Amino acid sequence: MKGFLEIFLITAAIAIVLNVVLKKFSIPTIIGYIFTGLIVGLSFNIHTNPEINHIAEFGIVFLMFSIGLEFSIKHLMTMKTEVFLNGALQMCLSGLIFAALINYFFNINENTSLILGFTLGLSSTAIVLKILNETSEINQVFGRKTLGILLFQDIAVIPLLLMIDIFNSSDSASSLIIKTLVSAIIVLSLLFFIGKYVFNRVLYYVIKTKSQEIFIATILFTIVGASYLAHIFGFSYSLGAFIAGMLIAETEYKHQIEADLIPFRDLLLGFFFVTVGLQIDVFLIIKYWYIVIILTFVIMSIKAAVVYMFLQFTNTKSNSFKTALCLCQIGEFALAVFGLLSSHKMIDDVNSQLFTLSVILSMIIAPFIIKNNKKLSSWANDEVSTVAPKIQSLSNHFVIFGYGTLGQEVVLKLKNQGIPYLVIDSDINLVELGQKRGENVYQGNVEQDYTLQAANIKTCAAVIITVSNEARLELISKKVVAYSPETNVIMRFSKDEHKIFDDFSQKVVLIKEEKVVAKTMLQEALKCRIANS
The missing domain is CATH 1.20.1530.20 (Na+/H+ antiporter like fold)
Structure with a gap:
């Protein structure tokens, strides 16, 4: 047991040190683990x-x-x-x-x-x-x-x-x-x-x-x-x-x-x-x-x-x-x-x-x-256009990032009111689902300026970000704000996520999930009270 614990501690120490160093050079942790095994194998002949x-x-x-x-x-x-x-x-x-x-x-x-x-x-x-x-x-x-x-x-x-x-x-x-x-x-x-x-x-x-x-x-x-x-x-x-x-x-x-x-x-x-x-x-x-x-x-x-x-x-x-x-x-x-x-x-x-x-x-x-x-595939610059030509002339429209459950609800309300909109999502399955429904949903990568340009971000009424993943939420919001600082951005957040957006301008509106849910629940409760009175 003593020998096993020594090897375990040495292996963990090597892995931690190697990966901390390699991360500074953006080298994946996988490489650090493989070389850890190589070093341990040579050192202890195991x-x-x-x-x-x-x-x-x-x-x-x-x-x-x-x-x-x-x-x-x-x-x-x-x-x-x-x-x-x-x-x-x-x-x-x-x-x-x-x-x-x-x-x-x-x-x-x-x-x-x-x-x-x-x-x-x-x-x-x-x-x-x-x-x-x-x-x-x-x-x-x-x-x-x-x-x-x-x-x-x-x-x-x-x-x-x-x-x-x-x-x-x-x-x-x-x-x-x-x-x-x-x-x-x-x-x-x-x-x-x-x-x-x-x-x-x-x-x-x-x-x-x-x-x-x-x-x-x-x-x-x-x-x-x-x-x-x-x-x-x-x-x-x-x-x-x-x-x-x-x-x-x-x-x-x-x-x-x-x-x-x-x-x-x-x-x-x-x-x-x-x-x-x-x-x-x-x-x-x-x-x-x-x-x-x-x-x-x-x-x-x-x-x-x-x-x-x-x-x-x-x-x-x-x-x-x-x-x-x-x-x-x-x-x-x-x-x-x-x-x-x-x-x-x-x-x-x-x-x-x-x-x-x-x-x-x-x-x-x-x-x-x-x-x-x-970078290696940059020679094949033939990505499918994010936005169809018939939509590129849109202005004063809403641009929605994310066609998940929340995004679909937003689209439904916009369609019912006849408001022009455009949805961008990186998930091809969600894109295909939206297009089968006859909705303006397109596949796009927010990291590319072409995506934001084709969606006419600078002339839209507002950008609505409906993604729930914190990392994606931060990436999309910062990219949109950097590309067009004057564009209105509306997004949801929960718990302490708002700290990520403290340095954003007043054009960014943060909607706290708990407040929206509380307001909706109270409205429904008041309706019940009125109906019973």
Whole structure:
């Protein structure tokens, strides 16, 4: 125990110091965690083992659960193209190309080459979604397409593991496929039944206890339980967590759950990346450094080229290229597959380590690529116009940022009064919903001056900001005020958020949520009093 505590304290200290230093240079914390693992591994001559890897994997589990909270089943069905078409194209094309190259250049048999090929086609859910969530790009067009393909990849893990079993089993392929389908039906049925009929009732009684620790314990049990249930039937932990998240997304408690889970998710993700660093073999890098670099470059280039090739036929070049950049690294699940192949003697130790080092190197490079995808895709300046030409002549109109629940209520009242308006949202699904309703809703990025210019911010009557996310609220308001200081800006805030806007001009009107709710409730109560008198 003493030795474990010493290593834990040293690891935590290194991670804190490294990330504080790296943050000054805008380098993602992921890099700090990976290098922490490398330093600890070299200093104490320790490496990961299956038990540590299982614990570390729960960082991805919590991440996938939080992503699932953002997607109800209905929402997922609106992403059929992104998940099933784009995802299938990416996996099939990348997997077959890699399988052919591995078979030819590494002289590995066809079965193992096929497994390796599809494994290299996987991307890192942990890295990509963490960064896209931090930058709020998950709601942009390319963010949704990236997420859709990542979801399909997580599903593709099932047949990938099945392939390993088929090539090493005396059972027939058909019996294994039937067994997997039956398992899938059982898992989905159980999770659906529990989520729809049991979870809400249990959570109702937990909430009544008014105990925060019991509430958190219940959520942790739900996540781990759903993950373990999926694992028992041969699926990945993260897939079970994602399905559980989607089912809970239908409940009224999703926002409270999401807020409580963030600390656990981020800490476990950090632990996961430390274990990635522990797997780096420095001596092998020194011996085969040129092969590792070439292999990593070729794999990432092919993956990016494949994604860009089929996306650019139905999307803008800019969004296609950004999606390709986000998915060009190799996923963390590849590390587990290489371990399985080695244990089954399907790949030798040297090739296994070469591929492992390529995975880790691509994961180190990935955050820099994803963080700078806008600069790297600047050559493709073909973004779809935020505002249609017929609306660009508007003046003395209202510009609304955010088409969520509050934004839709504002639009409905403006439509009923015949007042001209324009709505801008970065979430393509909300934009499509508004346009289907025949409303003036357009996709746009507030960080681009073109968006504000096309919306005629300087000639509008007022800007109404309806977003609820504090970070987005601050970003949009400051951008609008900086672009046009004389424009009237109206926004809602809660609790202590008003401190963010203390230095704003008198043109900014802050509406406190509690006051509006209190006023509305009092008005309704007075109506009841008058009706009863």
